Amino acid sequence: MPAPNITAFPSPRSPLPFDPAMPAADRHSLLIGALPPPLQDLLVAGPVERRPRFSDDGFDGVTETWSPPAGVTVQHAAMAQRALDDLAMMALAPAPTDHVLARVLALLSHYPAKNMTPDVERLVALDWAEDLGEYPAWAIDAAARAWRRSKKWRPSIAEMRALCDDLCAGERRLAERLQAVVQAGQQNRVQGGAAKALTAGAIRRMS
Secondary structure, rough: OOOOOOOOOOOOOOOOOOOOOOOOOHHHHHHHOOHHHHHHHHHOOOOOOEEEEOOOEEEEEEEEEEEOOOOHHHHHHHHHHHHHHHHHHHHOOOOHHHHHHHHHHHHOOOOOOOOOOHHHHHHHHHHHHHHHOOOOOHHHHHHHHHHHHHOOOOOOHHHHHHHHHHHOOHHHHHHHHHHHHHHHHHHHHHHHHHHHHHHHHHHHHHH
């Protein structure tokens, strides 16, 4: 019986392509297209459950939950882990604190606050840096650019977080799906090992 044909990343390999200047849909298509074909097929085959999401203000969009299909292998999990590592490094790495502070101070300087001393302004910027620190630099930069080009008033932290969430939603969704593939592959490996152990035990008892 011939060995199964398994496609994996070449070695050495190039990291996943990522260009934050591209429109979100194009960025996503570029990332998906760079994945190994078996992994692309797996991501398409998995079922998606959609549920409405509500906040204090009412309807707040739709939540999607993706599950890997049956048959995730150890090879699939290895491919997904490599892609996940690339995605975390290239697209989703949290911005350095100094970068966040510089961007926040620059943005807030366009909307000077009345009756606020420079010391208090810096403390406010530190709060911003803490609350935006989970986002990548490119998303923070894009959110600041979008705000100053479209709004006449000073933004709130919640408004900037919402913008950042929207900007990197596609990359985070892909990362969640890749992580689900990794976990499914690891679980199937453990279950397969347990099944082999049970079979071996049964054979020993019969002999």
